[in-house]
Amino acid sequence: MDKEIVIDINQVGGAQGMHFDDFSLGFLGRQKITRASEILFNEDTQLWDIWIPGGHESCVTGFSGYDEARSFEVQWLQECRKQGVEPLSVEGDQIVQSLIV
Numbered sequence: 001m002d003k004e005i006v007i008d009i010n011q012v013g014g015a016q017g018m019h020f021d022d023f024s025l026g027f028l029g030r031q032k033i034t035r036a037s038e039i040l041f042n043e044d045t046q047l048w049d050i051w052i053p054g055g056h057e058s059c060v061t062g063f064s065g066y067d068e069a070r071s072f073e074v075q076w077l078q079e080c081r082k083q084g085v086e087p088l089s090v091e092g093d094q095i096v097q098s099l100i101v
Contacts, residue, residue, distance in 0.1 A: 005020070006018065006078045006081045007025070007028075015028045018036075018074060018078055019033050037051060037052045037077065037087070038050070039069045039073060041066075047063055050063075050073050050076075052087050054088065059087065059088065060076070060096055072099065076092075076095060076096055079095045
């Protein structure tokens with residue numbers, strides 16, 4: 001497995017991290033799995049966009065394929081978690097820009 005696993009553990013022992021089928025976090029206790037973002041097909045552009053719930057527009061747009069968008073999504077959200085920033089923040093946008101280059 002080449003994936004980097006980033007897990008946050010809060011002061012009361014709650015854990016959060018990206019879900020990977022080949023590395024279950026079930027050993028930490030009962031799991032609740034929700035999507036941190038959505039990858040949606042944009043019918044106007046005919047490309048894939050990444051949306052974060054609570055945002056009013058696409059956060060990152062223009063992926064030619066779903067798998068490309070998913071790979072970028074994982075890199076972006078993992079890096080935000082490592083740096084302790086919200087994806088919809090200025091810092092989160094700076095991470096997007098650094099990954100695009």
